Amino acid sequence: xxxxxxxxxxxxxxxxxxxxxxxxxxxxxxxxxxxxxxxxxxxxxxxxxxxxxxxxxxxxxxxxxxxxxxxxxxxxxxxxxxxxxxxxxxxxxxxxxxxxxxxxxxxxxxxxxxxxxxxxxxxxxxxxxxxxxxxxxxxxxxxxxxxxxxxxxxxxxxxxxxxxxxxxxxxxxxxxxxxxxxxxxxxxxxxxxxxxxxxxxxxxxxxxxxxxxxxxxxxxxxxxxxxxxxxxxxxxxxxxxxxxxxxxxxxxxxxxxxxxxxxxxxxxxxxxxxxxxxxxxxxxxxxxxxxxxxxxxxxxxxxx
Numbered sequence: 423x424x425x426x427x428x429x430x431x432x433x434x435x436x437x438x439x440x441x442x443x444x445x446x447x448x449x450x451x452x453x454x455x456x457x458x459x460x461x462x463x464x465x466x467x468x469x470x471x472x473x474x475x476x477x478x479x480x481x482x483x484x485x486x487x488x489x490x491x492x493x494x495x496x497x498x499x500x501x502x503x504x505x506x507x508x509x510x511x512x513x514x515x516x517x518x519x520x521x522x523x524x525x526x527x528x529x530x531x532x533x534x535x536x537x538x539x540x541x542x543x544x545x546x547x548x549x550x551x552x553x554x555x556x557x558x559x560x561x562x563x564x565x566x567x568x569x570x571x572x573x574x575x576x577x578x579x580x581x582x583x584x585x586x587x588x589x590x591x592x593x594x595x596x597x598x599x600x601x602x603x604x605x606x607x608x609x610x611x612x613x614x615x616x617x618x619x620x621x622x623x624x625x626x627x628x629x630x631x632x633x634x635x636x637x638x639x640x641x642x643x644x645x646x647x648x649x650x651x652x653x654x655x656x657x658x659x660x661x662x663x664x665x666x667x668x669x670x671x672x673x674x675x676x677x678x679x680x681x682x683x684x685x686x687x688x689x690x691x692x693x694x695x696x697x698x699x700x701x702x703x704x705x706x707x708x709x710x711x712x713x714x715x716x717x718x719x720x721x722x723x724x725x726x
Contacts, residue, residue, distance in 0.1 A: 447478060447487060450494040460487050528685055535684030541676050545669050558609065558620055559659040561602035563587060564594040564634070564652045571631030571653035578628060584657045593652060606662075616654070623658050630655040 439446075441458045448455040457478055464470045464486045476483050505511060561584055565571040570591070577587055585601030592598040609617040619629050631653040666672075 445478065448491060450491055451498060453494060455487065455490055455494065457483075460490055463490050463493075528688070531684045531688050532681050536677050536680045540680055541673060542669070544676050544680065545672055548672065549666055556608065556661055556663060557606040558661050559606045560604045560616075560620065561585070561588060561657045561659060562594060562597055562604055563592045563602055563655045565591065565631070565655070566593055566652050568631060568633075568653050571655055574655050575628065575631060578655070584628075602657075603659075606660075616656070619654075619656065620658065625658050625660050627658045628655065629658065 437446075437454055440456055445457040446454050447457050447460060457476075460478075460483055461470070461476045464476055464482065465472055465474075467486070469482060469486065470476055476486075500506060506515065563571075563574050563584070565574060574587060574591055578584060585603075588598055588602030592602055594602070597604060609621065612620070613634065615632055615634050619632050623629050634652055634654050
């Protein structure tokens with residue numbers, strides 16, 4: 423029989439709180455279910471984020487608690503039937519144990535790597551680099567040939583509006599309907615041909631034509647629309663110092679980077695110390711292409 427607990431610890435072997443301030447919320451066959459067990463299950467299901475609170479009086483908590491109770495009941499019945507004694511069950515249980523232990527190790531490493539001080543240090547480094555960075559806003563007209571690009575320059579020289587010419591003549595579908603606007607970007611993320619052409623050009627300058635090698639027009643300046651090779655004419659709309667994000671805006675990205683770096687360095691150290699012998703079978707050699715059939719002999723000419 424399952425009884426709900428209201429804060430007091432139940433009798434049984436697992437009656438000590440696994441976390442400081444933890445609360446016993448139920449018992450199943452004298453085994454305690456703690457609030458932290460329910461929160462952990464809610465995180466595993468993606469119902470709440472890591473570290474996000476879960477009110478023990480909420481409907482969500484009660485729903486997840488019922489699922490944890492069901493898991494306890496099913497596991498207990500599986501043990502009663504000795505389903506855990508087979509070699510396959512032991513392998514699966516050991517794999518689960520290893521995964522949990524690995525996750526706990528990663529959490530401990532991440533806790534050390536992702537400190538407020540580490541986040542602040544990396545943010546300060548980004549600020550230092552941003553002080554020397556400049557953003558450029560550019561418009562683009564892309565043509566298939568140099569002759570077409572020269573004609574564009576001639577039309578612009580007669581006073582035509584760049585946006586109107588871009589909409590009429592540019593072959594870059596990603597930007598033509600916005601007047602060729604590539605938005606703000608820094609030179610380091612632009613394709614090399616664009617960066618070289620724009621390096622010292624002031625706002626208002628018409629640049630080009632110069633040949634591009636295809637790929638992404640902006641390298642991150644807009645939506646990264648794909649273009650073919652062609653000839654580019656640009657107009658520099660504006661130049662400004664890069665506006666770095668605030669610490670709170672940058673924090674999620676910095677935390678992801680520090681987490682990745684912490685795990686990568688840990689695995690690098692572990693692999694360097696361990697003997698790992700991968701025994702996969704060799705990839706099958708693809709069959710050789712059949713030799714082309716010999717041409718049929720030409721029919722003999724009829725005797726004269």
